[in-house]
Amino acid sequence: QLMISTVWDVTERKQAEEALRESEEKLHLIIDTSPVGICTVDPLGNFVTTNLAYERMVGYSKEELRGLSFFDVTHPDNRPKNKKLFQDMFSLKTKNFFMEKRYIRKDGAMIEVAVHATGIMDAEGNTIFGTAFVEDINDRKQAEESLRESEATHKKMIANISDVIGI
Numbered sequence: 001q002l003m004i005s006t007v008w009d010v011t012e013r014k015q016a017e018e019a020l021r022e023s024e025e026k027l028h029l030i031i032d033t034s035p036v037g038i039c040t041v042d043p044l045g046n047f048v049t050t051n052l053a054y055e056r057m058v059g060y061s062k063e064e065l066r067g068l069s070f071f072d073v074t075h076p077d078n079r080p081k082n083k084k085l086f087q088d089m090f091s092l093k094t095k096n097f098f099m100e101k102r103y104i105r106k107d108g109a110m111i112e113v114a115v116h117a118t119g120i121m122d123a124e125g126n127t128i129f130g131t132a133f134v135e136d137i138n139d140r141k142q143a144e145e146s147l148r149e150s151e152a153t154h155k156k157m158i159a160n161i162s163d164v165i166g167i
Helices: 011-033 052-058 076-090 138-165
Strands: 037-041 047-050 096-104 110-121 127-136
Touching: 037 052, 052 127, 076 096, 076 110, 076 127, 110 138
Parallel strands: none
Antiparallel strands: 037 047, 037 127, 096 110, 110 127
């Protein structure tokens, strides 16, 4: 009776699998704990993935966002420009875009955001999904508006003083 046995050393494969698992775990931690909102969308603009910062920004849960597109949270005034930029990215006219726009949160409040979007391509060079890094710039926009109002008030005061003094 002849018995043949073969032994494979799977140490390298097991080490590679463990390194891959650790790498994926680190990537998920980075995305999930990022202070910047991160989302991915399909070619129609429907949400595929979102991180916690993005969900907090728009006031929707991960599950709720999966049933929406980014157009649903974009202010109507910003939709035409955003649609054009998005279509250009998926048609490969551009690889990415930047825009400042308004979101409408689930509670109806509006916030100003800065969006950096990039098309992610497959091996053949076709855009298969889009990813966006979204920063809440509401405080900055409010500060800019306050500064504009303050400058206008000061100009008016100086003009009035000039009139009174006769300069």
